[in-house]
Amino acid sequence: MAEQERMVEAILFASSEPVGVRDLEARMPHGCDPAEALVHLRRRYEGRGVTLQRVGDAYVMRTAADLGFLMERETVETRKLSRAAIETLAIIAYHQPVTRAEIEEIRGVAVSRGTVDQLLEMEWIRFGRRRMTPGRPVTFVVTDAFLGHFGLESARDLPGLKELRAAGLLDSRLPPLSMPGTKSEDDEDDGAPEDDGDQTELFEE
Numbered sequence: 706m707a708e709q710e711r712m713v714e715a716i717l718f719a720s721s722e723p724v725g726v727r728d729l730e731a732r733m734p735h736g737c738d739p740a741e742a743l744v745h746l747r748r749r750y751e752g753r754g755v756t757l758q759r760v761g762d763a764y765v766m767r768t769a770a771d772l773g774f775l776m777e778r779e780t781v782e783t784r785k786l787s788r789a790a791i792e793t794l795a796i797i798a799y800h801q802p803v804t805r806a807e808i809e810e811i812r813g814v815a816v817s818r819g820t821v822d823q824l825l826e827m828e829w830i831r832f833g834r835r836r837m838t839p840g841r842p843v844t845f846v847v848t849d850a851f852l853g854h855f856g857l858e859s860a861r862d863l864p865g866l867k868e869l870r871a872a873g874l875l876d877s878r879l880p881p882l883s884m885p886g887t888k889s890e891d892d893e894d895d896g897a898p899e900d901d902g903d904q905t906e907l908f909e910e
Contacts, residue, residue, distance in 0.1 A: 709733070709742040710749075723763030790820050794829060798851070798863055802833035802844035821845070829854070 712733050717724055729739035743764055747757045758767045768776055786794070793816055796808050808816050824830045829851040833844035847860065857863065 706742065706745065709737050709739065710746055712737070713739050713742045714746060717757070717764060717766045720765070723760040723765040725763040728763075786823075787820070789814070789817070790823055793820050794824055794847075794851075797824075797830050797845045798847045798860060801846040801860065802836075803846075804836060804842040804844050806842060808845075 713729055716729060716732060726740050726743070729743075730737070733739055743757070750757045754769055754772055755766055756769050758765055792812055793808055796811050797803055800807065800811065805816055805821070821830075828848055830845050831848050833846040835841040835843050852859065852862075
């Protein structure tokens with residue numbers, strides 16, 4: 706019987722899917738009793754790090770349920786924000802609640818839908834109340850997730866605008882609330898290469 710247990714154990718160990726008794730019988734030498742071998746194996750693995758579990762009419766080797774946390778592995782996904790997204794995010798943080806038109810007024814460029822959608826998808830900004838002005842435009846505000854990511858208790862803890870400009874995170878050519886001629890984001894750097902910034906470095910000094 707010990708040899709039959711070893712064979713069943715080897716088959717189950719090599720299989721990622723549950724194996725039925727009939728499949729075990731087909732693989733093992735004629736005259737073997739895999740059902741009985743399974744009974745002994747289940748007893749042997751009780752309380753061990755690996756257990757023999759029954760799944761329907763089949764059996765499979767699995768990590769003990771109470772040790773599942775050891776198999777977890779966290780991964781960090783690094784995402785890049787374009788300069789347009791960084792500037793848009795900074796303007797929303799400092800001028801919230803702010804409309805798209807006001808963002809474009811400050812930056813001097815048209816804000817693409819993709820830029821706003823990316824920030825919404827990251828859950829760093831959300832829709833605020835509509836302005837009681839003609840057209841009732843929607844406003845944008847930063848979220849608690851944004852504040853928490855950068856270790857801020859509130860928007861009052863944000864670094865100064867001068868610090869952001871000194872770090873190159875805001876275009877020093879455009880003062881807040883200036884009204885230069887609007888152009889598209891594709892032309893905003895006058896042919897200069899895109900300056901990407903990692904989201905985790907957004908407000909580092």
